[in-house]
Amino acid sequence: MTTFTIAPSILSADFARLGEDVEKVLAAGADIIHFDVMDNHYVPNLTFGPMICQALRDYGITAPIDVHLMVKPVNDLIEQFADAGATYISFHPEASEHIDRSLQLIADKGCKAGLVFNPATPLHYLDHVMDRLHHILVMSVNPGFGGQSFIHSTLDKLRLVRQRVRESGRDIRIEIDGGVKVDNIRAIADAGADMFVAGSAIFNQPDYKHVIDQMRKELAASKAC
Ligand SMILES: O=C(CO)[C@@H](O)[C@H](O)COP(=O)(O)O
Numbered sequence: 001m002t003t004f005t006i007a008p009s010i011l012s013a014d015f016a017r018l019g020e021d022v023e024k025v026l027a028a029g030a031d032i033i034h035f036d037v038m039d040n041h042y043v044p045n046l047t048f049g050p051m052i053c054q055a056l057r058d059y060g061i062t063a064p065i066d067v068h069l070m071v072k073p074v075n076d077l078i079e080q081f082a083d084a085g086a087t088y089i090s091f092h093p094e095a096s097e098h099i100d101r102s103l104q105l106i107a108d109k110g111c112k113a114g115l116v117f118n119p120a121t122p123l124h125y126l127d128h129v130m131d132r133l134h135h136i137l138v139m140s141v142n143p144g145f146g147g148q149s150f151i152h153s154t155l156d157k158l159r160l161v162r163q164r165v166r167e168s169g170r171d172i173r174i175e176i177d178g179g180v181k182v183d184n185i186r187a188i189a190d191a192g193a194d195m196f197v198a199g200s201a202i203f204n205q206p207d208y209k210h211v212i213d214q215m216r217k218e219l220a221a222s223k224a225c
Pocket residue numbers: 009011012036068141142143144145146147148177178179180197198199200201
């Protein structure tokens with residue numbers, strides 16, 4: 001049976017009360033916390049760095065922290081986020097000079113590695129690195145901002161990624177990120193995702209538990225179950 005992971009993106013959380021908001025979303029049933037790191041260079045927006053990750057660990061957050069690096073170059077921040085308590089670290093292959101080296105660095109620092117694909121990034125970057133991946137993150141919006149609409153054509157991309165993972169015979173998680181809502185999460189699971197990042201869909205609602213419960217109900221009805 002497929003294990004589904006719900007990963008709220010703190011990009012839409014209340015930054016003035018971040019520790020409390022993260023505690024609240026975990027108590028509402030979230031599995032892990034998704035951390036969108038933007039550098040105003042690789043993407044046109046600026047968010048937070050490793051100090052915030054460390055601050056959440058110091059505050060007492062023990063859930064896995066899933067760091068999505070939207071930065072260029074990537075290696076310095078891989079090291080800093082690993083030291084600050086990241087569990088998973090993913091980066092965009094076109095933002096790394098040496099993809100294999102960056103993946104190895106993540107593993108050497110004791111974290112689990114992922115590669116991220118923008119809607120138009122070709123999947124050939126998966127060649128030769130499947131054995132190094134814990135997850136593959138498929139972006140269903142162009143990176144940089146929360147609250148964008150899901151790009152429907154990424155469902156086809158998800159199916160291709162699912163096929164590649166199946167053919168590899170490896171247990172690689174497939175994460176989707178951008179525009180994930182209660183009303184599309186089942187179709188996304190049917191297309192092959194098993195980790196779901198959702199920012200605005202969860203944090204912009206007053207009752208996080210209600211949204212997460214509805215998402216789980218949709219997932220339970222998916223063909224992937
Ligand atoms: O990485 C990104 C955007 O670059 C995403 O994680 C978004 O932050 C998801 O936000 P919603 O689309 O769910 O509001």
